[in-house]
Amino acid sequence: MKKKNERSAAMRFILKLFIFLIPFISLLAVYFLNDPFMVLKHYDRYDNSPVMLNESYIGWQMYMNNRDSIAFDSFIMGNSCTMAYPCREWEKYLNGGRAIRLFGNAESIAAICKKLQALEENGAEIKNLLLILDKESLGKDQLLNGHNYVLPPALSGISNFSFQEKFCQAFFFPNFLLPYLDYKIFHQYRPYMKGVINPYGVVKDPVTNDAINPREEMIQREGEAYWESHKKEFQKTRDPNYRNGKYRKGEPFLWQAQIGLLEEISQICRRHNTSVKIIISPDYSQISINPADVEILKRFFGDTNVFDFSGINEYTNDIHNYYERGHYRPILGTRLLQKIYCKQEQIENI
Template sequence: MNAAVKLIIKIVIISMLALAPTTYINMHYDPYGIYRTDFREQKIEPNQRFIKIRYLLNNPGKYDSFMFGSSRVGNIPSESIPDGKYYNMTISQGIPSEHLYNLKLLLDNNVKVKTVMLGLEDFSYKLEPRSENGELITELYSESAIENLKYYIKYTFKMPDRNVLEPYIHPKDEEFPVFYDIYNSGRPIHTEIDEYINTHKDEHIKDKKFKTPSVHNTNFMDQTLKDIQEFVDLCNKNSIKCIVFINPTYKATYTANNPVQFMEFKKRLADITDFYDFSGINSVTGDPFNYYETSHFRVFIGEKMLARMFDNYNKVPVPEDFGVLVTKKNIEQHLKMLKEQL
């Protein structure tokens, strides 16, 4: 064996020994749930962008309808919608470019799609459109096996941040645990926090967090509307029923995020598709009891949204001022009402 071969072998052995602790940590703790089969021990949010598409492509006939949106749609019990086997594709800060990418991936892999729901936000056009970003927690599943292999390698051999590992290394009893129901509904389940709010109503509605809005200031409206147009066109081309809706944020967040600019977005959206608008200032968005904080509505509000959008959904009371079906014909009247609210 010549010296060059010996050197290469030594380098390989040393590299393997050096990476062994990192590999063990990532495989054992699996902080973003890439290798996990049981999410009851998931301590932080997993990479839902990657895991969910992988799961759906491995189970192409399990669902026929999908709800796309940000973390807010995770509080809509889509699994209870009649006339379909729904999977909730909620992803944190999900935007139309990502939903379009994922829908294309499903269709390209022969997943039968009957209905899709697209949830939009006050920030849908304020986050830069993207399809890949290189972050371990948010990287998308790829149609390329090589690209996915690269992600597995990076995930396995890159040492996670200490803050990411802390909940696993030193686990604590969580006051409000979250179960990521990846292999069933797709939604995060968090019943404990709802029980707490219901039994501590006064304390909850007076919490100072309701004075702190979630704010985004950038603007990528043109590209976002193009992505939505392509999403709708793709549905039409494949005879997929498409239901578009705008989520309701708490009034502090709504008013802090340039609602006049939001109205411009809605006006242009009406040229693309009809949509249900649950945002604005109304009897739901003005009550802190209906929210976990100023960004995310509670699950029973998600049920009211479904009752508005589906005539045959379980009958739950829906306030008259909550949820308007907006079309090209009534968009000007709707915008006038929103201005009067302000």
């Protein structure tokens, strides 16, 4: 009788445990069936997802999908401000080069170095390199580990299990899970879903990974009213000196670790005889990058290949060049490309 009661108690415990685990098992099934981050399976296209994806992973997958049919030899790297430089626009200056955008949100020079190393290991021709940097990019000498930033195993060297673990864990965090399930069930975007759900549909070119920014269409439709209605996105009230019209020099960001990474990047470029152009982004805050950092970049890549557009200038003075304070438009990127390559032609003709 005692053993029978013990078995009965054990069965009740197992039943209760199973009932307790039903929600978790159901959510796990949702994750594996829907693959919200598009990391569990191979896809031919990554340009249309309802979820904000890991851009470093997606860009690399696009490259691997198309490299056998398109001889990519030119690469745009850096943070999300690379959206201002469409590949087709840059290709006008490359004498036949084919470009792809391999960027990452909050990209670090450590990640840029890893991507170049992976391209070299995969036998890619690295004919041209356009680096879009700012002080934050230069200051990061370590890879970021969050699911939105982690590099794929082929680049970072981490195990596939560790890579997949980050996304599975992120799925169960309420700040992702709740907006995701809400959108999945009701197919309606709500403001609290910002940063999790992409409500715009196609936001990137399936081959070049160029950004298709829905705000550009908004600007065409609204005109001057766009900047009036988005005024708050250009304000930074915590900084009393924000855009006060006075010269402000940023703190230096390049130290021993970062300099080591820049040296590795420059060595890769020398091995491939790469034409490198580095653009320091025209930050809307109008804080100039530290001159010492600019000099270090020039030491590795040459005086004529580093272009500093930070600080107070004709580009940062005009609000119409920006979607919001963190990102500038292709209309400005096109002007900057014209300027740097025109300057290069003038130097070569001397």
